[in-house]
Amino acid sequence: MNAPALAPSLRRPVPQACLDALAARFGDRLSLNASVREHHGRDESPYPAVPPDAVVFAESTDDVVAAVQACAAHGVPLIAYGSGSSLEGHVLAVEGGITLDVSRMNRVLSVNPDDLTVTVQAGVTRKQLNNEIRDTGLFFPIDPGADASLGGMAATRASGTNAVRYGTMRDNIVSLTVVTAQGKVIRTARRAKKSSAGYDLTRLFIGSEGTLGIITEVTVRLYPQPEAVSAAVCNFPSVDAAVAAVIQTIQMGVPVARVELLDTATVRALNLYSKLTLRETPLLLFEFHGSPAGVEEQATTVQEITREHGGMDFEWAVHPEDRNRLWAARHNAYFATLQLRPGARASSTDVCVPISRLADCIRETNADLARASFPTCVVGHVGDGNFHVQMLLDPDSEAEWTEAETINRRMVRRALDMDGTCTGEHGVGLHKMQFLAEEHGEDALALMRQVKQAFDPLNILNPGKILPPPTR
Amino acid sequence: MNAPALAPSLRRPVPQACLDALAARFGDRLSLNASVREHHGRDESPYPAVPPDAVVFAESTDDVVAAVQACAAHGVPLIAYGSGSSLEGHVLAVEGGITLDVSRMNRVLSVNPDDLTVTVQAGVTRKQLNNEIRDTGLFFPIDPGADASLGGMAATRASGTNAVRYGTMRDNIVSLTVVTAQGKVIRTARRAKKSSAGYDLTRLFIGSEGTLGIITEVTVRLYPQPEAVSAAVCNFPSVDAAVAAVIQTIQMGVPVARVELLDTATVRALNLYSKLTLRETPLLLFEFHGSPAGVEEQATTVQEITREHGGMDFEWAVHPEDRNRLWAARHNAYFATLQLRPGARASSTDVCVPISRLADCIRETNADLARASFPTCVVGHVGDGNFHVQMLLDPDSEAEWTEAETINRRMVRRALDMDGTCTGEHGVGLHKMQFLAEEHGEDALALMRQVKQAFDPLNILNPGKILPPPTR
Structure with missing residues (x-):
């Protein structure tokens, strides 16, 4: 490869x-x-x-x-x-x-149910955390596809399916313990819910991908487990129609907990991989959290909206088992779609645009995908204007990689033209460095470089990531 | 003075x-x-x-x-x-x-109702903004006491009464246009709702109090005006009892839009200044936002909670006029309390603690205030664990200033001992610089100084603020 x-x-x-x-x-x-x-x-x-x-x-x-x-x-x-x-x-x-x-740093250090916070070592994973706090009646909502570590989720500013209601790691981290490039241990904030005391070091380390310091402990916000939860699946005649329904839901301020778009190829993959019997059209997967009456009210509103946009079969998953099965399937989408082409590796792209441009962005991207010479899937945290394309590539074919990179570049440029970002939640790593100057401009990038230089003058922390080499 | x-x-x-x-x-x-x-x-x-x-x-x-x-x-x-x-x-x-x-930079530049965002020049004030966007059916919730400019609110990481539900400026700013100390114009982010593309310059400038760059434009999130709003006042036998009711409300996850504590002295001042007839005991002022059924459900739950804690007279302000009068009075609390001692100037302190410690923090602070030789008032955005003390001082009495500074220092140290912050929303300015090392530690402060040095090597941007001179 x-x-x-x-x-x-x-x-x-x-x-x-x-x-x-x-x-x-x-x-x-x-x-x-x-x-x-x-x-x-x-x-x-x-x-x-x-x-x-x-x-x-x-x-x-x-x-x-x-x-x-x-x-x-x-x-x-x-x-x-x-x-x-x-x-x-x-x-x-x-x-x-x-x-x-840091995966052996996997202890939950202190649970503060009265303050709705918990402090964990950086290697604790999101599933482990939710298992360990289950008895408190609280939960931690951020859920990237993988069972990632909290330290990694902080470092990449991760989010997931619940972000539309509960926000991202940026919004849900109270404080970090960080080892600096000089080997000093700092705590970036106290445990108060808000503060105006100085520069926001917490947010500076969130999303810094290990380039400014090593995160060793994370304090995050927890939420009361909702009294009632319901989930629903709705099929649509087209991706366009599904996205239009989402946009209206968000604009009306319905506090949906989750709203995920799956295109037909993804639905087919989930049916195969997770032994489901979903109708194979574009669909939206909803979840509602609240009081029993509140959940019913939200669901009724959303059902009306989906109907206006040609939604069919608004189907309930009322039993927790059904619901969990559905969401487990959604979380396995990455692995499920891999099975669509045995032996393939996935190039998984990620953009986020203002929601008013989401339908345009997905439609234009789909026109590119329709011409691709390999299988592709589209899934999206569409309530945030965020979607992903998976391209299933033959690891031995340079031609396919080149083609995928062209599609990726076109998709990112399209998102940037719509005032969006080159990555909604995956982070920059190596792959998105090429777009950072275009997204932020050279002068903003220069400030980021100055931060890096100030914090890590020897450039020992995860060098060669996030910041592209200066071009001027 | x-x-x-x-x-x-x-x-x-x-x-x-x-x-x-x-x-x-x-x-x-x-x-x-x-x-x-x-x-x-x-x-x-x-x-x-x-x-x-x-x-x-x-x-x-x-x-x-x-x-x-x-x-x-x-x-x-x-x-x-x-x-x-x-x-x-x-x-x-x-x-x-x-x-x-920058007060003449007072134009609303672009309203994007479909994306729930608006971009304004830095001199636009919060009331002006809400007046100008009223017809969109949207509103901007952040409301510090004064009719502050959006640029200033960004620079101090301001919040206010709605923060318990809608968050602070940190959470509600999408992007900033900033002029750097080198005279470069940067935009800190795109208009997408979330992004993982590089260091969070937006959050770095929020709360930097004009020391890292000059904010000239602000893009913020807007929210649909709630379908239903109701407000209620509830008197309590003691501040302790009122705070206990708030803690339980938050811990149960009731999404109150506002919950404000006013102590007896503040209530008396409001009655005088705003010609109200509130019963002069500690009270909580609630506001609920949502659907008609949702608002009723929240209010019923909160009413039960207040009753458990000895709350009396859960009184509704159903008519918008009554509600607006009540909240206008709350926003005038600063000026109202000034009238308690004609000719006085107020020293207004601000701390924020984890909510489990809020009752302790206010109780111990009240013990100090009971011995003060001048009038004092306590008000609080108690849903966030944040409260303020106003001390009404004779501007010509050095003894009173010294006494007030002692109370302030004790209150801040108490908050820090409880893992709280020296300022929940007012910012550092000159007055809280003395506590920054205690709150963050010298090593974290050193990182903040490195950021300042990197961004403003000539130290021309609001010098002498936020960062105390190094002690080592």
Whole structure:
């Protein structure tokens, strides 16, 4: 697999003294094993693995400090690694160095049900968190497709299906504990719900993809489990009609908890993979949270809206089992669609536009996809104006990769022309760096570079990510 | 008035060449008039005025660029000024220089009702905005006490009574246009609802109080005007009982739009100032937004909660006139309480704590206030764990200022001990600088200083604010 092409290797040497220092501290939690390195050199993106020189397994913030100090002393790159589920090449060791695996930092440190907050170590995953707090009657809503770690979700400013109602990681993180490039441990904020006390370091680290500091603890907001939940599926004659229904729902201020678009190809894949019997047309998957009366009121309103837009078969999933099965299927969409072409790898793109332009953006993108020489699927967190295209590619065909990259570039430029963003929730990683200047302008990008330079002057933290090399 | 004491003057010279450059560009929109300078050298804080050397009235982003360039060329301080309603000395020209008044930048630039966004110039005030968009059926919820400018509200990360439901400026700003200290114009984000594309410059400028760049345009989220609104007043036997009712309301997830605490002194002041007949006990002022059935459901739940906590007289304000009168009175609380002691100036403090500690924090603070030698009032956006104390001081009594500062320091330290913040919404300005190291730690403060140094290496943007001088 040759594409998307990586820049010629910029690997920096890792001096033996650095490895010795790490070995002294970490013992057998330092691994030079080829398969361990290979595993940590890739994510769910189509990029081929670029393994680090070694992998260190951290179990505490102190461990992270030790790893940062060893790398800082020798100018060695250090790449934070949570669950490896990122989609844009975030964790590839493009300049070599050490990968810092925080998945063993998996303790829930303190639950504060009265304040609706919880503090966890960075390696705790979203499913683990919700399992551990179930008895409190609270839940954490942010749900990217994978069972990602909270640290990784913070680092990529992740969101998911519930963001339309509950917001993204940006909105739901109260405070972070971060190890700086100098090996200092800071806490970015207190646990108060709001503050005007100084620069928003919390938000600066959220979405910084490990390039400004290593997140070791995360305090997030929790929500009372809704008294009532209902879900519904509605088929539509076209993607256009489905999107029009969503736009009207949002504009009327109906507080839907989730509204997901699946195109026909995705529905077909889910039926195959998750043994469902969904009618194979574009469909919207809704979820409503609230009091029993509130949920019924929302659902009635939405049902009327869908009918106006040609929606058919507004079908309820009332039983929790049915509902969970449906949403589990939605979360497995990525893996399900992979089965549409055995042996394929997916290029999964991600744009977000103002919702008034969503129908245009998807329609124009579909015109491109109709001409593609490989299978594609469209799914979307459409209530936020965010959608994804999965392109199922033959890993050995350079022609297909080139074609996919052309579609991706056209889709991103289309989103930017509509005042949208090149990534709604996946992050920049390696793959979206090429669009950052176009999205933000060179002067804003220069400010971002100044932040990076100020926080990490040796450029040891996940180097070669987010910020493209200056062109002027 | 001598206290709170200002550091010895650090005024920097303003070279004639700088004034000449400004005069050439701004003509009679450059003012050296003493009363204009005096007016721009103070805010609503108790600090005595520290006037700038000159005031420039900007009418466009280009004007702001010109002012920044003139100041940058001569190393002259430049202080952005919106409506002058800040409370912690934000706009005082403590190092001299030029004040940049943006109040004439008061145009609503584009309303996008389909996307629930609006873009305004920085000088547009919150009331003006809501007047201009009334016909769209949408509204902008953030409402600090004063009719502040959107630019100022962004710069101080303001919130207000609706934040418990709609969030703060942090949550509601989509994008900013900012003039950097180098005179470059950047836009911090696209108009998509969410993005993972790079460092969050938007949030970095929000709350930066004019020290990192000059905000010239603000794009904010709007909300559909709720179908139904109702308000209610409930008296309580004690502040403790009222706060306990609020905590339970929040913990149950009731989506109240507003819940304000007023102590007995404040209620008395409102009755006098706004000619109301509220019963003079601690009270909570609620507002509910939603569908007619949803509002009724919320109100019923809250009424039950208040009853459990000894609430009396759950009284409805059903008619919009009654409701608006009540909320107008609440917004005038600052001015109303000033009347409790004619000739007094108010020291208005602001802390925010995790809601589980709110009752403790207010109770311990009230013990201090009971011993104060001047009138005091407590009001709070208690749903957020945020409350204010107004201390009505004789401007000529140094003893009273010293006493007030002691109470303020004790209150802030109490909030910090409870994992709270030294300011929930007023900002740092001059008055809270002393607590920033305690709140964030020296290492986090060092990062903030690095951001300031990177963005404004000449230290011309509102110097002497937010960041205390390093102690090590």
